[in-house]
Amino acid sequence: MSTIRHTTRLLRGSRLRPSSFRFTQTRPLTTTPKVDLEAPTAPIRQPPNANSVHFPGALNSQFTSTMSFHAPNATPSLPTYRIMDTNGEIIDTSHTPTMDAEGMLKMYTAMVKTSIMDMIMYDSQRQGRISFYMVSSGEEGVAVGSAAALNPEDVIFSQYREQGALMYRGFRLDEFMNQMFGNRLDYGKGRNMPIHYMSERLNVHSISSPLATQIPHAVGAAYGLKREGEGRVVVCYFGEGAASEGDFHAGLNIAATRSCPVVFICRNNGYAISTPSLEQYKGDGIASRGIGYGIETIRVDGNDIWAVHEVTKRAREIASKEQRPVLIEAMTYRISHHSTSDDSFAYRPREEVESWKRRDDPITRFRKYLENKGLWDSSKEEDLRKTVKKEVMNAFMAAEKERKPRVREMFGDTFKEETPVLKKQREELKRVVAEYPNEYDLDAFEDGKDGL
Numbered sequence: 058m059s060t061i062r063h064t065t066r067l068l069r070g071s072r073l074r075p076s077s078f079r080f081t082q083t084r085p086l087t088t089t090p091k092v093d094l095e096a097p098t099a100p101i102r103q104p105p106n107a108n109s110v111h112f113p114g115a116l117n118s119q120f121t122s123t124m125s126f127h128a129p130n131a132t133p134s135l136p137t138y139r140i141m142d143t144n145g146e147i148i149d150t151s152h153t154p155t156m157d158a159e160g161m162l163k164m165y166t167a168m169v170k171t172s173i174m175d176m177i178m179y180d181s182q183r184q185g186r187i188s189f190y191m192v193s194s195g196e197e198g199v200a201v202g203s204a205a206a207l208n209p210e211d212v213i214f215s216q217y218r219e220q221g222a223l224m225y226r227g228f229r230l231d232e233f234m235n236q237m238f239g240n241r242l243d244y245g246k247g248r249n250m251p252i253h254y255m256s257e258r259l260n261v262h263s264i265s266s267p268l269a270t271q272i273p274h275a276v277g278a279a280y281g282l283k284r285e286g287e288g289r290v291v292v293c294y295f296g297e298g299a300a301s302e303g304d305f306h307a308g309l310n311i312a313a314t315r316s317c318p319v320v321f322i323c324r325n326n327g328y329a330i331s332t333p334s335l336e337q338y339k340g341d342g343i344a345s346r347g348i349g350y351g352i353e354t355i356r357v358d359g360n361d362i363w364a365v366h367e368v369t370k371r372a373r374e375i376a377s378k379e380q381r382p383v384l385i386e387a388m389t390y391r392i393s394h395h396s397t398s399d400d401s402f403a404y405r406p407r408e409e410v411e412s413w414k415r416r417d418d419p420i421t422r423f424r425k426y427l428e429n430k431g432l433w434d435s436s437k438e439e440d441l442r443k444t445v446k447k448e449v450m451n452a453f454m455a456a457e458k459e460r461k462p463r464v465r466e467m468f469g470d471t472f473k474e475e476t477p478v479l480k481k482q483r484e485e486l487k488r489v490v491a492e493y494p495n496e497y498d499l500d501a502f503e504d505g506k507d508g509l
């Protein structure tokens with residue numbers, strides 16, 4: 058107890074001055090940080106004859122003389138929130154969406170554009186024109202519905218299957234393509250595999266291959282935004298498989314204990330490559346873990362774009378106004394193979410995939426809603442698809458023709474200035490290239506061999 062009080066005094070005394078912290082946020086701190094350290098002020102005591110627990114680690118538990126282990130299957134599963142059924146009909150009219158037609162069509166266009174880009178890029182990998190791709194088919198409702206509920210200043214950290222969120226935010230097709238071809242216009246300077254997008258302009262951090270590493274990064278950024286005090290929030294996407302990583306647990310616990318304004322969005326799409334969700338965990342999905350960490354949590358039908366939109370909007374409001382984290386578990390289905398390196402029919406029946414595609418595709422569901430409203434029809438659909446295909450192909454061909462970044466770029470950006478060791482390695486490469494010109498054709502790279 059005395060340790061708690063002593064620590065509290067220490068923290069109060071320091072007031073955590075902004076100058077003692079360094080953040081990766083681009084904006085300087087202009088306002089007094091509004092950080093509530095939430096240290097307990099009163100000593101925690103066990104009053105005589107108390108009927109509830111007052112141990113420092115659990116404050117609201119009643120004593121009982123009935124011995125009962127809490128069996129997970131005795132607790133009802135968390136419900137799944139839904140607004141619109143698979144026919145595009147609103148189930149409960151008290152939740153009728155209020156978005157204007159322009160907003161709805163913007164969401165629909167982003168979904169269709171994402172799915173067309175996915176098809177073309179998947180095929181192009183099969184033709185050997187890009188090295189890798191990941192399709193988000195079946196999950197466009199989660200990415201687009203959530204992105205549409207955010208403010209543009211909110212910061213996004215994503216896993217790799219949320220291209221719909223980028224598309225909605227305004228990441229252009231040429232930007233997608235430049236990254237996938239790793240050409241000289243790629244913001245990542247060709248250093249990453251395809252689909253590792255980033256956009257400083259749109260407040261989207263770089264995707265990173267090792268699973269779940271974005272979660273603690275997102276929480277740290279959210280803590281930075283809390284100190285900035287302007288109400289921006291972080292949105293962090295991840296899959297249910299990534300939630301098995303230690304980073305998930307560390308990230309959620311830090312977010313809860315430090316009250317960080319972050320909305321966690323878990324896409325539970327049924328699989329982590331070949332591992333079905335139900336082999337990945339024994340509990341009630343990912344949502345039950347949020348509650349375990351003391352985080353307000355909701356489970357939502359991820360194929361219902363309106364439900365995703367509404368819960369994200371509310372979650373954003375909680376995170377921003379009340380400065381604490383929220384977890385959304387969006388239930389969906391991965392229609393695509395995991396990636397171009399996977400053949401999912403080796404571990405799941407083709408009929409299962411076909412049935413989801415036919416029964417509950419988020420694009421079809423939203424299209425039915427728009428048609429019911431008189432906002433969409435098959436001729437509009439045909440026009441949109443034709444236009445988007447052309448746009449994707451134009452961006453594709455332009456990016457494919459671009460030169461690759463200068464070869465020396467691969468030595469840059471790890472250190473502020475080139476270190477003697479890196480300089481030696483670069484000069485050695487230059488020497489090898491000059492000695493074996495037939496082995497190293499650098500014509501496809503900007504400035505050719507002089508780019509070293």
Ligand SMILES: Cc1ncc(C[n+]2csc(CCOP(=O)(O)OP(=O)(O)O)c2C)c(N)n1
Binds near residue numbers: 218
């Ligand atoms: C730390 C780490 N372990 C393993 C992998 C290999 N890996 C890539 S994606 C993936 C499955 C992730 O599943 P999930 O989080 O559910 O996302 P989904 O692919 O279903 O969208 C695995 C195991 C990795 N990239 N990083």
Ligand SMILES: [Mg+2]
Binds near residue numbers: 297298324325327328
């Ligand atoms: Mg998954």
